[in-house]
Amino acid sequence: xxxxxxxxxxxxxxxxxxxxxxxxxxxxxxxxxxxxxxxxxxxxxxxxxxxxxxxxxxxxxxxxxxxxxxxxxxxxxxxxxxxxxxxxxxxxxxxxxxxxxxxxxxxxxxxxxxxxxxxxxxxxxxxxxxxxxxxxxxxxxxxxxxxxxxxxxxxxxxxxxxxxxxxxxxxxxxxxxxxxxxxxxxxxxxxxxxxxxxxxxxxxxxxxxxxxxxxxxxxxxxxxxxxxxxxxxxxxxxxxxxxxxxxxxxxxxxxxxxxxxxxxxxxxxxxxxxxxxxxxxxxxxxxxxxxxxxxxxxxx
Amino acid sequence: xxxxxxxxxxxxxxxxxxxxxxxxxxxxxxxxxxxxxxxxxxxxxxxxxxxxxxxxxxxxxxxxxxxxxxxxxxxxxxxxxxxxxxxxxxxxxxxxxxxxxxxxxxxxxxxxxxxxxxxxxxxxxxxxxxxxxxxxxxxxxxxxxxxxxxxxxxxxxxxxxxxxxxxxxxxxxxxxxxxxxxxxxxxxxxxxxxxxxxxxxxxxxxxxxxxxxxxxxxxxxxxxxxxxxxxxxxxxxxxxxxxxxxxxxxxxxxxxxxxxxxxxxxxxxxxxxxxxxxxxxxxxxxxxxxxxxxxxxxxx
Numbered sequence: 001x002x003x004x005x006x007x008x009x010x011x012x013x014x015x016x017x018x019x020x021x022x023x024x025x026x027x028x029x030x031x032x033x034x035x036x037x038x039x040x041x042x043x044x045x046x047x048x049x050x051x052x053x054x055x056x057x058x059x060x061x062x063x064x065x066x067x068x069x070x071x072x073x074x075x076x077x078x079x080x081x082x083x084x085x086x087x088x089x090x091x092x093x094x095x096x097x098x099x100x101x102x103x104x105x106x107x108x109x110x111x112x113x114x115x116x117x118x119x120x121x122x123x124x125x126x127x128x129x130x131x132x133x134x135x136x137x138x139x140x141x142x143x144x145x146x147x148x149x150x151x152x153x154x155x156x157x158x159x160x161x162x163x164x165x166x167x168x169x170x171x172x173x174x175x176x177x178x179x180x181x182x183x184x185x186x187x188x189x190x191x192x193x194x195x196x197x198x199x200x201x202x203x204x205x206x207x208x209x210x211x212x213x214x215x216x217x218x219x220x221x222x223x224x225x226x227x228x229x230x231x232x233x234x235x236x237x238x239x240x241x242x243x244x245x246x247x248x249x250x251x252x253x254x255x256x257x258x259x260x261x262x263x264x265x266x267x268x269x270x271x272x273x274x275x276x277x278x279x280x281x282x283x284x285x286x287x288x289x290x291x292x293x294x295x296x297x298x299x300x
Numbered sequence: 301x302x303x304x305x306x307x308x309x310x311x312x313x314x315x316x317x318x319x320x321x322x323x324x325x326x327x328x329x330x331x332x333x334x335x336x337x338x339x340x341x342x343x344x345x346x347x348x349x350x351x352x353x354x355x356x357x358x359x360x361x362x363x364x365x366x367x368x369x370x371x372x373x374x375x376x377x378x379x380x381x382x383x384x385x386x387x388x389x390x391x392x393x394x395x396x397x398x399x400x401x402x403x404x405x406x407x408x409x410x411x412x413x414x415x416x417x418x419x420x421x422x423x424x425x426x427x428x429x430x431x432x433x434x435x436x437x438x439x440x441x442x443x444x445x446x447x448x449x450x451x452x453x454x455x456x457x458x459x460x461x462x463x464x465x466x467x468x469x470x471x472x473x474x475x476x477x478x479x480x481x482x483x484x485x486x487x488x489x490x491x492x493x494x495x496x497x498x499x500x501x502x503x504x505x506x507x508x509x510x511x512x513x514x515x516x517x518x519x520x521x522x523x524x525x526x527x528x529x530x531x532x533x534x535x536x537x538x539x540x541x542x543x544x545x546x547x548x549x550x551x552x553x554x555x556x557x558x559x560x561x562x563x564x565x566x567x568x569x570x571x572x573x574x575x576x577x578x579x580x581x582x583x584x585x586x587x588x589x590x591x592x593x594x595x596x597x598x599x600x
Contacts (some may be wrong), residue, residue: 003599020336021444024374024507025442025446025507026340026372026490027338027372027375027377028340029336029338029375029437030338031337032336034336036329037332037333038330039328039381039416039417040327041383041418041419042325042385042419043385043387043430045387045421045423045425048421048423049421074326075327075329083339083340084341085342085430086430087387117339117562119430121428122348123348123425124426125423125426126423126424128428130430133327133500135327137329142325142327145325157406192326207325295357299303
C-alpha cells in the first residue's frame with residue numbers, strides 16, 4: 001500500500017514555503033531557519049496512549065501531532081514541519097492510515113506545519129504513530145527547564161485536571177500563547193504538563209536547582225477535575241495536582257514580568273501559582289508553617 | 301523505565317557541537333545549518349524488516365540508523381543528528397532497548413551523528429524502531445530523483461544482489477562516497493537501492509522523465525548473489541536486478557564527469573551501467589536490437 005498511499009499524501013499535503021522538497025524523494029529538503037532549530041519526537045500506541053475502540057482515529061492523528069506541538073511550545077519555539085511514521089495493523093491498514101491522516105492534516109493546517117516526510121509499515125501489532133516535529137527559536141532563546149532562578153513567579157497557562165474525560169485526545173498545544181509570551185516578557189524556564197502538574201513542576205525545579213512555595217488555592221482546577229471527583233473518590237485538587245495530559249505550560253519569569261503579563265489579555269487564562277525559592281522541593285505555607293508537598297503523576 | 305533509561309542515554313550520548321541541548325528537555329536545540337536542511341524518517345519492525353530471533357539487536361539498531369543514513373547520502377547530504385523512537389515489547393524492555401542502542405551508538409559514532417532526542421514506549425507488540433535523521437546540503441544542491449537529463453551516465457556505487465545473506469543487517473551507507481562525489485563532479489540525480497536495482501532505477505528515471513539504455517553485462521554482481529543463486533533457483537543476474545536492501549547509490553552525471561570520476565580513486569567501486577535516453581523505460585541493446593526490460597523488486 002505504501003506507494004499508492006504516499007501518492008495520495010503528496011496530493012493532500014499543502015505546499016508550504018518552509019519545505020522545498022516534501023514526500024516523494026529519499027528525504028525532504030527544508031529551508032534553513034533563523035536562529036536555532038528545535039526537534040522533538042513522541043509516539044502514541046493503541047492500548048497504551050489511546051484506545052482505538054473508544055477514540056476516533058482522527059482524534060488519534062490530531063493527538064499525535066498535538067503532543068509534539070506542545071513540546072515545541074514548551075521551548076518557546078515556532079513549529080515548522082513534521083515527519084510521521086505509522087505502524088499499521090495489517091487488517092484495514094489503508095482505511096486506518098487515511099483516518100489518522102485526517103487528524104494529522106487538521107493539526108498541520110491549524111498550526112501551519114508542513115508534513116515533510118513519513119514512513120508507513122503494516123505489521124502484526126497495534127496502531128502506533130511516531131511524529132518528529134521541527135521548529136525554530138531565536139538563537140540562545142529556547143526556554144529550557146533549567147533556566148529558573150530564585151524568587152521568580154511560577155505561572156500555569158490554564159486550568160488542569162481530569163483531561164481523561166476527553167480533553168486528552170484533543171489537546172490545545174500552547175503554540176500561539178508561547179509566541180505571545182515571547183513578545184511580552186522574558187520566560188526563564190518552561191515545561192509542558194504531560195505527566196501531571198506537580199510532577200512536571202518538580203522536574204522543572206529540579207533542573208533549575210530551585211524549589212517553590214505554592215499558593216495551593218490559586219491552582220486553577222478544570223471543570224473536568226470537579227466532574228471526575230464525583231465518581232473517582234479523589235478531590236478536584238488531587239486531580240489537578242497529579243492528572244496527566246493537560247498540555248498546559250508551566251512557565252517561570254521575574255515577578256515584574258509576571259505582573260505585566262497577568263495584566264495583559266493574552267487570549268488564555270494565565271495564573272500565578274507560586275514563587276521559586278532557594279530551598280529545593282515543593283512547599284506550601286499553611287497557618288504560618290511550611291509544609292512539604294509530594295509530586296505525583298504518571299511515571300513512565 | 302523511561303526516566304531511568306533516558307538518564308542512562310544522556311550519560312552515553314556523546315556531546316557534539318551540532319546539538320546544544322540534547323535528551324532531557326521538552327525538545328532538542330540544534331545549531332542552524334549552512335545551506336538547506338535534509339530530513340527523513342524510516343522505521344523497521346520485528347517480523348517485517350528483521351527477525352529478533354535471528355538477528356542481533358545490536359545489528360538491528362545499526363540498521364535502523366544505516367537505512368536513514370543511506371537516504372541522506374542519496375540526497376548528497378551530510379548527516380548531523382538523529383531522533384529515535386523505540387516501541388518495546390513489555391517483557392525485557394530495558395535489556396532490548398540497551399542492546400538496540402549499542403548498535404545505534406555504533407552507527408552514530410561511525411557517521412558523526414548526534415542522538416538529539418528520542419522516545420520510548422512499552423507495549424503488547426514487536427520491537428519497532430523509527431529513526432528521524434537530519435542533515436544538510438549546500439543550498440539548491442540536493443540530489444533529487446528528478447534531476448537526470450538525456451544522454452547522461454548512470455553509475456552504481458557497488459556490487460548488488462543477495463544482501464539477504466546478511467549484508468542487509470549491516471548496510472554500509474554511502475555517506476563518505478557521496479561527499480567525495482560532491483567534491484569531484486556534479487551529480488544530477490540519485491537514489492539509494494532499497495527495493496532493488498531495477499525498481500529504484502526505474503523510479504529515478506520516471507521522476508526525471510527519461511529512460512535508459514543499460515549495458516547489462518556491466519552491472520556489478522555481488523558475490524552474495526552468486527552464492528545465493530546456487531540454492532535459489534534464480535541466476536546471479538536476477539538477484540542483482542531485483543534484490544532489495546543493497547543500500548548502494550544509483551547516480552547520474554554527464555559522461556565527462558563519469559569519465560573523470562571513474563578514473564579517480566574514490567575508495568569504492570563505481571561502475572557505469574548505462575546511459576539515460578529520451579525514450580522512457582529500461583532498455584538493453586542486444587544483437588543490434590533494443591529490448592525492453594521489466595523493473596522488479598520489493599514493492600511495499
